[in-house]
Amino acid sequence: GNSVTQMEGPVTLSEEAFLTINCTYTATGYPSLFWYVQYPGEGLQLLLKATKADDKGSNKGFEATYRKETTSFHLEKGSVQVSDSAVYFCALSGGYNKLIFGAGTRLAVHP
Amino acid sequence: SQTIHQWPATLVQPVGSPLSLECTVEGTSNPNLYWYRQAAGRGLQLLFYSVGIGQISSEVPQNLSASRPQDRQFILSSKKLLLSDSGFYLCAWTTQGVEAFFGQGTRLTVV
Numbered sequence: 216g217n218s219v220t221q222m223e224g225p226v227t228l229s230e231e232a233f234l235t236i237n238c239t240y241t242a243t244g245y246p247s248l249f250w251y252v253q254y255p256g257e258g259l260q261l262l263l264k265a266t267k268a269d270d271k272g273s274n275k276g277f278e279a280t281y282r283k284e285t286t287s288f289h290l291e292k293g294s295v296q297v298s299d300s301a302v303y304f305c306a307l308s309g310g311y312n313k314l315i316f317g318a319g320t321r322l323a324v325h326p
Numbered sequence: 327s328q329t330i331h332q333w334p335a336t337l338v339q340p341v342g343s344p345l346s347l348e349c350t351v352e353g354t355s356n357p358n359l360y361w362y363r364q365a366a367g368r369g370l371q372l373l374f375y376s377v378g379i380g381q382i383s384s385e386v387p388q389n390l391s392a393s394r395p396q397d398r399q400f401i402l403s404s405k406k407l408l409l410s411d412s413g414f415y416l417c418a419w420t421t422q423g424v425e426a427f428f429g430q431g432t433r434l435t436v437v
Contacts, residue, residue: 259416304369308425314426
């Protein structure tokens with residue numbers, strides 16, 4: 216069946232450091248891929264998406280590229296800020312647009 | 327624009343009591359609707375989804391049920407809560423696009 220595996224956290228970085236959060240998936244066919252972000256006490260917000268192989272999703276300085284050959288969708292940001300501290304979820308879309316999530320990675324950015 | 331309302335934001339209920347969480351969507355018609363649960367320190371799990379009025383699919387066996395009495399209303403219920411029902415419950419919707427949009431969530435604590 217479909218599944219998503221993302222690196223365990225927490226990830227602790229200093230402000231302006233480079234961020235990578237790894238995400239790999241297992242799926243039949245070619246699902247759409249997403250990164251969602253959850254700030255403390257809130258629901259999930261869509262951060263970026265990619266709907267086909269080699270697509271690059273980007274938003275707020277974050278990027279992720281849909282790599283079919285490595286079944287990956289790693290999240291990157293060149294320079295993180297304290298305000299980026301949150302939990303990040305990688306997800307894929309299955310039938311009926313049901314989302315299958317990874318376990319989430321908590322990011323803490325310190326000044 | 328489309329919005330999703332979910333209430334209450336927090337709820338503390340004794341074991342054995344009933345539960346009713348409500349979610350409504352505005353600004354769209356015939357959405358797919360979803361209930362997800364996030365247990366403490368864990369990822370999100372899909373509980374129920376609905377592709378139309380009165381149509382409910384359950385993803386995991388559990389102590390909860392869902393109903394969709396109107397096109398843009400989705401209700402999560404339980405007749406008798408268990409301690410294990412504690413968690414953060416999120417309602418979401420999709421339409422033609424592949425991405426899901428989430429409500430602010432309900433934090434349920436069963437005591």
